[in-house]
Amino acid sequence: MSKKSIITILAILILPLVAFWVLTFAKDEATIAEAIDKPQVFKFSSTMCAECKEVERTFQELLPVYGDKFVYTEVIVDSRNDMKNALIKKHNVTLVPTVVMINSDGSIHKRVENSIPKEEMEEYIKGLH
Numbered sequence: 001m002s003k004k005s006i007i008t009i010l011a012i013l014i015l016p017l018v019a020f021w022v023l024t025f026a027k028d029e030a031t032i033a034e035a036i037d038k039p040q041v042f043k044f045s046s047t048m049c050a051e052c053k054e055v056e057r058t059f060q061e062l063l064p065v066y067g068d069k070f071v072y073t074e075v076i077v078d079s080r081n082d083m084k085n086a087l088i089k090k091h092n093v094t095l096v097p098t099v100v101m102i103n104s105d106g107s108i109h110k111r112v113e114n115s116i117p118k119e120e121m122e123e124y125i126k127g128l129h
Contacts, residue, residue: 037104039070039128042087044098046077051115052097058118066125070101103129 043059045052063072075087077096082088091100091111101109101124110124 039104039109040073040102041070041125041128042073042075042091042100042102044075044077044088044091044093044096044100046096048078049096054115055097055099055121058115058121061118062122062125066122069125070128101125101128 043055045055059072073087075085075093076082077085077088077093087093091098093100095113097113097115099110099112099121101111103109109128112121112124
């Protein structure tokens with residue numbers, strides 16, 4: 001087999017793996033890099049969870065009003081493979097819905113592990129700095 005054939009075969013095998021890695025893992029790094037000077041809100045949820053849908057409705061109402069104040073990241077946790085996500089490990093998420101709010105200095109402002117009223121969530125968001 002020629003050197004050119006080996007390189008072609010390796011490219012066919014390696015390029016999809018590299019593309020998968022970039023699409024899967026670069027998202028977390030981009031979100032963190034984008035949020036250097038802004039507070040962050042991470043919402044961990046599942047598509048099968050009724051309380052997660054309540055939290056989603058709350059954020060759909062609050063994001064148009066406060067969305068420019070913080071960087072919002074939604075992390076879907078639907079399978080065992082999703083539990084390998086670095087953000088899930090970093091914030092020790094063991095149940096959904098979980099919302100982790102982080103101030104711009106990196107300190108945790110609030111952690112909510114359930115559905116709460118919109119007014120309460122809004123007060124926590126207003127307290128982000």
